[in-house]
Amino acid sequence: MTKKLSIIVPCYYEEETIPLFYEAVEKVKKELNGIELEYWFVNDGSQDGTLDEMRKLNAKDKEHVHYVSFSRNFGKEAALYCGLQQATGDYITVMDADLQDPPDMLPEMIEILENEDYDCVGTRRTNRKGEPPIRSFFARMFYKLINKISDTEIVDGARDFRVMTRQMVDAILSMTEYNRFSKGIFSWVGFNTKYLEYKNQERVAGTTSWNFWSLLKYSIDGIVNFSQAPLDIAVYFGMLTSFFSGIGIVWIIIRYFLEGGDPTTGWTSTICLLLFFSGIQLMCLGIVGKYIGKIFSEVKRRPVYIIKEKK
Structure with missing residues (x-):
């Protein structure tokens, strides 16, 4: 029986990267052993042409490409949660539209889930090439700190990019909290997880919406959500x-x-x-x-x- 892979793509000012992302994933489609793809692009209140690009892809491939557009910017965590709720696949993956999450890793990740005793295959960066040194330093300090003060282990360098089974996603969706920190939630629900390492990838286009202060606020939220x-x-x-x-x-x-x-x-x-x-x-x-x-x-x-x- 053909299985389905749902690809969740939170988007915030990603007008330039969405077409490039779709093309890159379609190139590796034939390597997925006949697995059907389902795209869920989530527009998190972008005011550029992000939504128009989603509409174009939907018109081009109505059967496989879907999108959701928010009434305003609610944040990446909300977009990710929305995508998980919409996904109908047997396997679900979360990817960034900027191609910092390499699509060519998908075949290996799916193969591991199908042939080994894992419920999730995640990814982690082995380096932070291209990041400002101060951001890399504080990121490493954050992981060291939160793993000392929290019972929930968060892997250093782990990305949101991961392929999960339907069972694991259902467990994540059962956590309906308003204040969400997905890296912690992915770990808290348990399930067997294997991490694949890769070198940091540069954005293919556009600029990141994350800056030092937004990452600092996100880190504080993570500490408060998963530690007393x-x-x-x-x-x-x-x-x-x-x-x-x-x-x-x-x-x-x-x-x-x-x-x-x-x-x-x-x-x-x-x-x-x-x-x-x-x-x-x-x-x-x-x-x-x-x-x-x-x-x-x-x-x-x-x-x-x-x-x-x-x-």
Whole structure:
């Protein structure tokens, strides 16, 4: 029986890359041993010609090419989640339209799923050639940090590009949370996963919408979604600070009675310490506020995305 591979492609300002992506995947189609392809392009609120390119491909190949267009930009996580919901294939893959995820890896990934005991074949980059050094440094630090403070392992260099079985995708879709961090979700649901390594690929066209600050925000969301360590750190730091402050107060009282003198001596250091610990308090409140904000988003139960057009 012929099996189907659903290809999910989140798109944000990818007008130039969509036709190139479609052509590249079609070239490897004959190597997929007769597996039928189903494309799901998701337009995440792009204001260029991204949606027009999707319409053109749909008109050219109505049977296999489908698209969804959001009412506004909801983010890549929402686009990815939407694609997973729309996909009907036996196997489902997530790929970027910029061809940084090599389509020629698909035949090997499908072969592994069909012949070995795996539910998912993922990919990870062996290098970060072409990235700014500061971004690469902080990316490595993020993976080291989150794997130390979270029970969910996230593989360093792992891409969203992976081929999954229908069973695994159904498990992912059962997680209906509003605040989504797919790299963590892919790992959290379990299932046997094998990673294939490849060298970093440059974009074929266009420019990335990710910058340092958006990646930093995404990293913070990942830590908050899959670890309570920041809350624990705030609690322990508060307890430690209170303990040493208590010792300091006792020492000041003893010193005053033993040596006498003006109790206001040393006001400069006192003010500096006061400002320092006030900053620590604000930081801890910010950590708590971040978690409360996530809870607030979840309890409102707003949709993860809103569809404006679909074919």
